[in-house]
Amino acid sequence: MFVIPDRFSYTVAHSVEEAVELLHTLEDSKVLAGGQSLIPFMKLGYASPKSLVDINPIPNLDYLDDSGESLKIGALTRISRLCGSELVAKDYPLIHDAALQIADPLVRNLGTFGGNVCHADMGNDLPAVCLAMNAEMVASGSSGQRVLAAEDFFVDRFTTLLAPDELLTEVRIPKNRRGCGGAYLKLERRVGDYAIVGVAAQLEVDDDGVCRSAGIGLTSASTKPIKASEAESWLVGKSISDEVLDKASTLAMNASNPLSDIRGPAEYKKAMVKVLTHRALNLAYKRARGGLS
Amino acid sequence: MTEMPVIHGMGSAVKRKEDVRFIQGRGTYVDDISLPGMVYLDFVRSPYAHARIRSINTEKAKGAPGVVAVITGKDLQPLGLDWIPTLSGDKMMVLPTEKVVFQMQEVVGVVAESRYAAADAVKLVEVDYEPLPVVIDPKKALEEGSPIVREDKRTNHVFHWEAGDREATDRLFEQADVVVGQDMYYQRIHVSYMEPCGCVAYYDSVKGTLTIWMTTQAPHVVRTVASLITKIPENKIRIISPDIGGGFGGKVYVYPGYIVAAVASIATGRPVKWVNDRSDDHPSTAFARDFHMRAELAARKDGTLLAFRVKAVSDHGAFFGDANPSKFPFGLFSICTGSYDLKAAFVEVDGAYTNKPQGGIAYRCSFRVTEAVYAIERLVDIMAHKLGVDPAELRLKNFIPPERFPYRSVMGWVYDSGNYAGALKKAMEKIGYEELRREQEEKRKRGELMGIGISSFTEIVGAGPSHTFDILGIKMFDSAEIRIHPTGKVIARFGTRSQGQGHETTYAQIIAEELGIPIEDITVEEGDTDTAPYGLGTYASRSTPTAGAAAAVASRKIREKAKKIAAHLLEAREEDVVWERGRFYVKGAPAKYKTIQDVAFAAYTNPPPGMEAGLEAVHYYDPPNMTFPFGSYICVVDVDRGTGEVKVRRFVAVDDCGNIINPLIVDGQIHGGLTMGFGTAFMEEISYDQDGNVYGANFMDYTIPTAVETPKWETDKTVTPSPHHPLGAKGVGESATVGSPAAFVNAVVDALWPLGVTHIDMPLYPWKIRRLLEEKGYALDK
């Protein structure tokens, strides 16, 4: 059974409008961005879209822009660009940690921020990052543009809020101010594998080490990327200590509902949500205290 | 006297001759071969592990664009090719006619003009299955009333095999002060060569010749078997094993793809290419290990080891296909007394059929030596801990001492040479053993988990002496044919087949050493049954011990004739002629000499009166005994009490494979073997659920180590030549895969021993270790 995709019609979009129009008119169409998740799925026969809309030629969708109120990441920004960006490494350690742990350097050369998010696999790393950082997802569709909260964006495994003829064009990350720090920890069977469990943690603390805001996103901790909201709100107003982190990581664990699979039994994954949340928050705190680094 | 040319003989770390093509993308692997009019074969595979085939409908597929032929088991039946013999005297299905016996089994072959057309047509074949109860656990398979995998056998019991002296062993166990025992499972793994199996088959109906370019480690045996089952005369069958992208034992087997491709070529008159995709190859080709054992070791309280016994069940899947020597249904497991001077030992193994592909690959393990070494090295460690003795000390106390070689083990093997204490002491020195033990003590006080693991293995390779070793009756010699051209250049052909071991370089180095001809002037060829002398092939670390020896002996035959010619040229009596690497001269007058090149020219232009012209020799080497490489490995690990992850901090490997031909290549072999052992110990496993679904069927699910987690290996050597091998060499291809798994497991168990952990089955997944830490109340939540 050769691992080869079923036939599909192929078309190239040169603008967002054109992409939306094509997605709207073509039957059973799918966006082709980096293709690093979609193409393997098509080869393995998981997915057989009748038509692909290649958005790679669309100009100006590959950017990192922090000139405004938030860090704007173009949907076509390659993961490798995040890995190599000084801005991201310096000011957004959570994103940088995660980018460096996505698949391998070759996949990262093509894989895009938008694609990683829209694929919405429970095992993808960037959805958890978006959840932890309360990102906004900017989508364009035939009915115009809308901005969605990351929290609402991830509906189910491989399922987002995007309509079939909608295209994610940009992700907006609240700007990291002084006192902000983040970290992404990923437990893997082997480097480049999907996470056994991954934890994205983002903290903002004042000069006395009191938590102003907290964000926690979980990878492979449920059938979809999830946000540990209770843990987040519990942290706010607390001055960070080992006990506080213990409680927070317990709440994060309680929010998780992982599947047993070849990457480990559910009870192990639950326990790891706790361990990794504690460690990620700890590192995020250190970074927050140490300023932006 | 003129300068000797640099010839790169024995011991030279010369870079490899074969690399010139590989680094330029000019290697020729099976999938690189393309013939005019070639078509592609793809397979419909069974989603069921065990099911009766109600019906197969191929009409839609036959009508699909580009489809040339569709082949089912019913088509093979009249040819007597629906089943074929295995290397173990059992038989295996090529394509099923009645039922399927494992998931992803080949069911229907579809031949089409392109890869893509074949893949499309495969989806159009309709097979109606009636699911049957599945048996996955080999122990359950041997119980009464278990579903029967092989109706032709009417039982799931494959064989019962015993070695050693049961009574003597039991007696020593009764007398012993201390007895330790452990149930262990050596999991099912896949060799995971980077190049999946495949072939191009072409039947020339005019010449009546069948040529198959195939991924095989043993082309000659394949040709003979193919001739016997197809009745095509052996001179009309040509098996070519081109460049092979790794074999490790997995490419000794004959898979359905080869047979169906050949039949398809005969049926269509066109060349047929079949190449497995990874997701086909992993779940359908043969597996290694899958071995459930109960091992026990008896000792006196002073630490003298007395006796060893093992009772085991091995899982062979649906067909008994192990490529074992005929007299050894369970390979050379009886080497299990290892490096120790035991008084008695006994082993019994029962083989079982299950709903899995055939198992029992000699995966870089010289026929079950890996399982044997794992068993004894784990038990010696458990015994040391039980006695409260340092594992190194217990080993040193019980090693076979150097002066006892050649040493006859209680299992009847005669070890050729060894200095086990020498290797272990060197490893301990190199890693700083005492210091590490001190560090471990301090860490334990601080609640940190650090472990040190030792494995002092003895290998048995180079099968093998004809009085004991054959495969399907064919004696396990191997061959070399060396011909020197008039200008002194050499073509040498062998019955073995390199899959990355560097034969083109090492064989050339042996010939260079023996004849004084630079390796640049020596061309080595293997793998074409029309040109190479008959040989059993490359597996079980046998190439250097057998074919390497053949190269030396054939070279010496040539040298004898060369000496006569030299005497004629030097106008001297033969007994006055002296050989010095690369030249002959008359005793006492070294200035007047003839080079081997002069002699070669004379062999064709001016041979002595009455002498047959030419300068060549063939030798089929029948080894007098096996060779017994050995070594000591020490591994240091740190265990994360939160995640259960293990970090291999250091790993020192001291190997002894006798005299070394090329140190670069020996290092490479050891690095690769260690990495495979590392993968086995920590991440590799093919598992099945109760419905027979296979897990780990591709490189996404089956994790082999990358450069990141692979430890930075530290290697060293001792040199204890083999007394009976012409070069004093022993073979090293498998030492590291055989020796290392026990070192990793011993290290992790050593770390956890204070908590009362005596054993963990491989792979040492973090979740298994975390579970133990939780049970012992030692797990951390951060």
Add this chain to the structure above:
Amino acid sequence: MTALIYPADAKVRLELTVNGERRVGEAEPRMLLVHFIREVLGLTGTHVGCDTSNCGACTVVLNGRAVKSCTVFAVQANGGSLLTVEGLARKGRLHPIQEGFWEKHGLQCGYCTPGMMMAAYDLLQKNPDPTEEEIRRAISGNLCRCTGYVKIVEAIQYAAQKLRSDPSWRSGGD
């Protein structure tokens, strides 16, 4: 504007620069780049070792960055520039990466080698003086079953040193 749509069974005419030469070939939309390279362009140095984008045996440099050619459709490479293992050497002179793999015994069966070298090529373009850790991470998408990576790392270190000391190899090579 209306975009050009290639039907599923269309034979798309592709034109691209391969190892410095202009090459033309046909491919249906679903054809994978690796099959186009091997079977249409006839460059068999690029290998296929898996079907899940894990092994990296099919690694080539597409438009300046190393990618897994089994996870790109050939049509996506239209108009692009491709460097395969066959294009590494220049005027019969081995590329320092090739030299390093040979000198340091960085290969055994040779099957992963072309992909491994192309990944190294990408690394050394971005980072002329990588640490061992950086090298190991850079080839983490390329599996080797023979070498245990030790000598591959040495080979890439050799190449890095050679490239730094020999300016004639700068400016890509494609």
Add this chain to the structure above:
Amino acid sequence: MKFEGSYQFPKTSSEVYSYISNLRRVSECIPDLKSLEIKSEDEALATVTAGIGFIRGDFNLRFNVTQRSPHTNLGYAVHGSGLGSGVDISITVRLVDLSTGGSTLSWVADTKVVGRVASMAQGMISSQAEKIIKQFFECLSQRLR
């Protein structure tokens, strides 16, 4: 895997039985039905589209009524394939009249999913199977209210 559930109806067990033993009516409750062919009162062939997100495929399924014990027990067997996998579901339904009038229907479904996709995307197909079976009985119970 085994899934199960139970419902209470105002109707008596014999009324419920006569409804759910009718393959044509029962098959109306198969979710995402693409096509249906009733071969006999005990056998129907159906094509069902199933999946999650963009991972969807057609499953060709054969439904058989395997056991008929009026008023008390009913057995269905579902056998077929899709997304490169084989699916086998055996469903047993038990009906019990309540002293308070009406009846309870309790069902147990034993599901086996085998094949490449089942192995690679562990849990994905079985969780879909569970969803579909539950929808099926939910639909039946609606109609029986």
